[in-house]
Amino acid sequence: MRQFIVFARKEFYHIFRDRRTLLILFGMPIVQIILFGFAITNEIKNADIAVLDQSKDYYSSRLVQKLTAGGYFRIDRNLRDQSSITAAFREGRIKMAVVIAPEFSQSFHHHNKGRVQLLADAGDPNTATTLINYATAIIGNFQQELNGELELPLTIDTTVTMEYNPALKSVFLFVPGVMTLILLLVSAMMTSITIAREKELGTMEILLVSPLPPALIIVGKVVPYIVLSFINALIILTMGVFIFGMPIKGSLVLLLAECVLFVLTSLSLGILISSVTDKQQTAMMASMMGLLMPTALLSGFIFPIESMPLPLQWLSNIMPAKWFIIILKDIMLKGSGLQYVWPQTLVLVGMTLFFVIMSIRNFKIRLS
């Protein structure tokens, strides 16, 4: 035990004396959360639109009012004729144009039909789709209101509810995603680098010649990172909850326990990486390219797994991050308990065991 304390203390010296390590450990999570939380967002807020209201009657102005009421759209300008639509788009300020056909109210009453045209700037297809979806939903709402007044028969009433994230806040996806990425990065990359560093500097040999059991060397190196990663998880969760209003509906204890589990998974992955390399550079590149990129792309953090080609969907299954993101979202947003997230938990436990066994095997091969 004394040996362990001596060892862990040394490890903390390494960490706290290296600015680069500190920066990666604590600077990056905060910067990333803020970046993803505020800057990179795919939700719509105050999108500039142009309105060409050819009707200018009671109903059309109510519709326009409705469009701008939710805070999603902001009227940049009112257009006078069709030809000015193109010009407005060319200027680049507006993302969408709403054209309301002439005699909107009248045709509504006489033909039970009103016509609205939506034109979006599909140069940015994602935004265009989202804008159109929002606008269609708002118009649909408006239609229902009017239907209510008119008591028209035979209308299909579709009610859409966005469960668990009614405001469609993308930050609810990014917080678990960034947390996963950071924990994986800090745990796997930092451990593999720190172990590779001992090998590169030749101090590993001294440690192996010492009476320290090899297992204690690894545990001594890893435990400080478990502690720091856990602190990191707490920082990210706190920021998620207090800055971005992310809910934690499920059990906090379960959530933290799952965090510890994922930290262990990442650490064992880091140990595995370090067992196949002797160089810090290699360890870093392996963690960055082999781990970070595929995780960011395949874990469902940025791109939905459901829309990937089938082979990539299979591949996403071997990403520990995918399972952890599911667990995080289930616990935080849905309030699921262990009875719902046990399959994913089991996958992570299995992966951890696999990595540990592989590392031990590699270690033995190297020794003999």
Add this chain to the structure above:
Amino acid sequence: MDPIITNGLTKRFGSFIATNAITFEVKKGEIFGFLGANGAGKTTAMRMLCGLLRPSSGTAKVAGYDVYTQSEKIKQNIGYMSQKFSLYEDLKVKENIRFYGGIYGLSDKAIKEKTTQLLKKLQMEAEADQLVSALPLGWKQKLSFSIAILHDPSIVFLDEPTGGVDPLTRRQFWDLIYEAASRGVTVFVTTHYMDEAEYCDRVSIMVDGRIRALDTPRRLREQFSAASMDDVFLQLAREKAKS
């Protein structure tokens, strides 16, 4: 009983024989030079003696313990310093001492006493709170050696300890080795420098995994009718090139 006894110690890596049936013994308090060109099998032999590598065949006892079954006991009783630094550059001098003392199981009190002694002997009291990275190379090596024998091992293994330092510092380093040997510590040292070979009590020269010569430096010079250890080494190397 001699601190190091080997008999037919062999290590194979696949079909390659790194160390081929080496047999020798080292006496207590002796400075034993272990010479050989790169790839001659020095490091492999040394790793087996330190309990880092399992021999393929043959026997060896270090500090009275068997290398096959008692490597943990061996580790307790030996010190080790490698060609690369054994010290952590981002730790202070004092912290390095405390760390190595700690992993060898010394008590806090013992570490404190030994730290004071050691710093005094090396005249480094003023540098106790400096990072090792700030020390000159020669100082680092002296400190590294002193830390390797901090836990009073009966044998210390030095793997090319003086690589890259000037002759004067090397001489000072050897004073430390002599001093340790005079206290009864057995010193097992590999080196590239032939002038250092002259400082050893006995020298073995390895060629292609075998020990080709083993005696005191003086008798080796006579045996090969050479003017210096350098000549002895070159003769053995040429022999190898011919065969």
